[in-house]
Amino acid sequence: xxxxxxxxxxxxxxxxxxxxxxxxxxxxxxxxxxxxxxxxxxxxxxxxxxxxxxxxxxxxxxxxxxxxxxxxxxxxxxxxxxxxxxxxxxxxxxxxxxxxxxxxxxxxxxxxxxxxxxxxxxxxxxxxxxxxxxxxxxxxxxxxxxxxxxxxxxxxxxxxxxxxxxxxxxxxxxxxxxxxxxxxxxxxxxxxxxxxxxxxxxxxxxxxxxxxxxxxxxxxxxxxxxxxxxxxxxxxxxxxxxxxxxxxxxxxxxxxxxxxxxxxxxxxxxxxxxxxxxxxxxxxxxxxxxx
Amino acid sequence: xxxxxxxxxxxxxxxxxxxxxxxxxxxxxxxxxxxxxxxxxxxxxxxxxxxxxxxxxxxxxxxxxxxxxxxxxxxxxxxxxxxxxxxxxxxxxxxxxxxxxxxxxxxxxxxxxxxxxxxxxxxxxxxxxxxxxxxxxxxxxxxxxxxxxxxxxxxxxxxxxxxxxxxxxxxxxxxxxxxxxxxxxxxxxxxxxxxxxxxxxxxxxxxxxxxxxxxxxxxxxxxxxxxxxxxxxxxxxxxxxxx
Amino acid sequence: xxxxxxxxxxxxxxxxxxxxxxxxxxxxxxxxxxxxxxxxxxxxxxxxxxxxxxxxxxxxxxxxxxxxxxxxxxxxxxxxxxxxxxxxxxxxxxxxxxxxxxxxxxxxxxxxxxxxxxxxxxxxxxxxxxxxxxxxxxxxxxxxxxxxxxxxxxxxxxxxxxxxxxxxxxxxxxxxxxxxxxxxxxxxxxxxxxxxxxxxxxxxxxxxxxxxxxxxxxxxxxxxxxxxxxxxxxxxxxxxxxxxxxxxxxxxxxxxxxxxxxxxxxxxxxxxxxxxxxxxxxxxxxxxxxxxxxxxxxxxxxxxxxxxxxxxxxxxxxxxx
Numbered sequence: 038x039x040x041x042x043x044x045x046x047x048x049x050x051x052x053x054x055x056x057x058x059x060x061x062x063x064x065x066x067x068x069x070x071x072x073x074x075x076x077x078x079x080x081x082x083x084x085x086x087x088x089x090x091x092x093x094x095x096x097x098x099x100x101x102x103x104x105x106x107x108x109x110x111x112x113x114x115x116x117x118x119x120x121x122x123x124x125x126x127x128x129x130x131x132x133x134x135x136x137x138x139x140x141x142x143x144x145x146x147x148x149x150x151x152x153x154x155x156x157x158x159x160x161x162x163x164x165x166x167x168x169x170x171x172x173x174x175x176x177x178x179x180x181x182x183x184x185x186x187x188x189x190x191x192x193x194x195x196x197x198x199x200x201x202x203x204x205x206x207x208x209x210x211x212x213x214x215x216x217x218x219x220x221x222x223x224x225x226x227x228x229x230x231x232x233x234x235x236x237x238x239x240x241x242x243x244x245x246x247x248x249x250x251x252x253x254x255x256x257x258x259x260x261x262x263x264x265x266x267x268x269x270x271x272x273x274x275x276x277x278x279x280x281x282x283x284x285x286x287x288x289x290x291x292x293x294x295x296x297x298x299x300x301x302x303x304x305x306x307x308x309x310x311x312x313x314x315x316x317x318x319x320x321x322x323x324x325x326x327x328x
Numbered sequence: 329x330x331x332x333x334x335x336x337x338x339x340x341x342x343x344x345x346x347x348x349x350x351x352x353x354x355x356x357x358x359x360x361x362x363x364x365x366x367x368x369x370x371x372x373x374x375x376x377x378x379x380x381x382x383x384x385x386x387x388x389x390x391x392x393x394x395x396x397x398x399x400x401x402x403x404x405x406x407x408x409x410x411x412x413x414x415x416x417x418x419x420x421x422x423x424x425x426x427x428x429x430x431x432x433x434x435x436x437x438x439x440x441x442x443x444x445x446x447x448x449x450x451x452x453x454x455x456x457x458x459x460x461x462x463x464x465x466x467x468x469x470x471x472x473x474x475x476x477x478x479x480x481x482x483x484x485x486x487x488x489x490x491x492x493x494x495x496x497x498x499x500x501x502x503x504x505x506x507x508x509x510x511x512x513x514x515x516x517x518x519x520x521x522x523x524x525x526x527x528x529x530x531x532x533x534x535x536x537x538x539x540x541x542x543x544x545x546x547x548x549x550x551x552x553x554x555x556x557x558x559x560x561x562x563x564x565x566x567x568x569x570x571x
Numbered sequence: 572x573x574x575x576x577x578x579x580x581x582x583x584x585x586x587x588x589x590x591x592x593x594x595x596x597x598x599x600x601x602x603x604x605x606x607x608x609x610x611x612x613x614x615x616x617x618x619x620x621x622x623x624x625x626x627x628x629x630x631x632x633x634x635x636x637x638x639x640x641x642x643x644x645x646x647x648x649x650x651x652x653x654x655x656x657x658x659x660x661x662x663x664x665x666x667x668x669x670x671x672x673x674x675x676x677x678x679x680x681x682x683x684x685x686x687x688x689x690x691x692x693x694x695x696x697x698x699x700x701x702x703x704x705x706x707x708x709x710x711x712x713x714x715x716x717x718x719x720x721x722x723x724x725x726x727x728x729x730x731x732x733x734x735x736x737x738x739x740x741x742x743x744x745x746x747x748x749x750x751x752x753x754x755x756x757x758x759x760x761x762x763x764x765x766x767x768x769x770x771x772x773x774x775x776x777x778x779x780x781x782x783x784x785x786x787x788x789x790x791x792x793x794x795x796x797x798x799x800x801x802x803x804x805x806x807x808x809x810x811x812x813x814x815x816x817x818x819x820x821x822x823x824x825x826x827x828x829x830x831x832x833x834x835x836x837x838x839x840x841x842x843x844x845x846x847x848x849x850x851x852x853x854x855x856x857x858x859x860x861x862x863x864x865x866x867x868x869x870x871x872x873x874x875x876x877x878x879x880x881x882x883x884x885x886x887x888x889x890x891x892x
Binding site: 041070075076078098126129130132136137139140141142144145146147148149150151152153156160168181233261262265272301303304306307310311313314317318321 | 576588613631633635670679680682685686687689691693694695697698701702704705706709758780807812816819823850851852853854858859860861863864865867868
């Protein structure tokens, strides 16, 4: 019988790592909403697509996953730019039409990506079972893959944070998120900024997907629950805040791990939705949001 | 006393918008509310119409406490307003905009056909009858401002809160609108509480003027008294206003 | 417009409607049952689409979770009928259940505005699906519920037809009444509507429960028709978004937009279904994307379509005069 502290620690580590991955991916969603004011219902599906591609590369060419990250990131930067292009035609419409249009486009893309990927690669599940030997810490054996994953998440978060704070694009994104008109008036090219926001979001999705596949699996049509989790994190943490995404991601990741263990896996799926609904009703701006 | 406010105060988080403002309007008065930008004038209107709830203080209409009432109740009790930047129902025609106010805000129940007829009168009163079937989103800014007035009147108010209705009009239009405001009070017996930056208009027409600065009332009295008040001159007018 | 021409037009329209209704009434006796079943499904979708439109198109609150009322009606009906309750009571209970659910969630859900409302309602229907899976002591989870078997096609057809007519009449009354005007004012500017006397919470509440009642009945009817339901059938995302997509496609906030959307997309779906076995979802998705980019207002309201309609009316102008 394993000591309960061991289980607790494993759950915590797993939750932290998963939460960190969710946070990165969710920050992409948050960025898109902050700058373009649209909810990307296909966000999780993009993750699945990236995961399938990454997994395919891993199995076909046996490349180190951390190298794969560097391969898919630029690919998805371009994907982000193209994705942005879908929304340009309706950017000037009335608010209700804009909401309708973005829902239709993102849900439509979700259906297309799911179905096409199903046809191309079949219904099997994809993962990146890259593992390194476990490391003893104290009296516990800790999976070093998870540890490296966690380190990767921390590094990427720091880099992302620096980029958002220091670079021109990062500042432009923050400006456009806080006040679109004011940003325009101060000379920010909001359209280009939005395009870059989409690009960055997709890069985060790509990197996140590699890490995700190392811990869990992806499959066509599995993207939507992921999207819901991202929504929850974005709403919980607040739009536009990296810390918010981190805190939100960690809260969600650990809650799911614990609920899944003690109440069973089917209930862990409900966790994200329940948190989402409660936050929306009680405190829609989240913990650290701009607005 | 028709409309009164006692020590009305509003904080937004840590930001003070309005502090300890007292005001009272008698029936059929035209009272001006002036002050520099950010003085809290529109906030006060929002508090009176129920859009915001005061942090402290009370507001009474005809002796009845309306401080905590919802906007639609306050409207049915007889207070309506215009908005500084016009907010018409864009996808509705001009006449439909007026009908909404009539059917919901006037406290009278009527059929749609009866409403159509009466709504036309309000449009005629402000000179918009020719544009009755034009969608509000296709109206010019000036027409939208006039529509604001028609809509507010259609709700059958005892008190109307006008928020910068003169801004942006040329001298002829200004005279015309000032006449209209006078008609609102004279012919319809409605009390007018009027925020305005165009000094000539408000000083020329209002019987009393209240001056706000940084959320507090710094002066009150007849236009002449207020214009002579040194605090007002320093805060707002800049120079002694010459009548 | 000259008066005599106008009334003439109205009579012609009513005549056409009556002819249509009569045709629909006698239809089942002359055609293949398969076609009857297609029409039946069409009616169900129309009911869902029109009720969604009242809250979404007229009031401006896009309830992506609208389908949950359908599923709740279906499950209530099924659970009760398996338990031996009489059929009419089961139908009534289904309506009560979905309305009760709407009442329950209306206070919290309407505290959420705009974009967030869209997300929240979608999350709700997903949550209800999860509950349907997990509360298996009540719903038998993924095994689903098997109702007492029986062939009810004709009864279902006529009940669906009746329900559709009822929905159309209700929507017509709502749209042309003070209530409808109130809903539109809420959509246009909720804060201003309240300032001018519209009791916004009351209206949102009433519109919401109205929009829940018909789908509740439709869900019960569909359960009866299928004799078997499970969570994906009545709560699944793919099906859940279908009537909404049809409404968005046809045109929100119009009397016939949802009907047009349902009919056109239904025809397309049937055409695609018979052509290939794969990629249905993908083709559906492409339609959604195209509509989203080019006609988010919907077919009925798009300027190109309206121009086309004017041309058609011009050609047949003699008949209309």
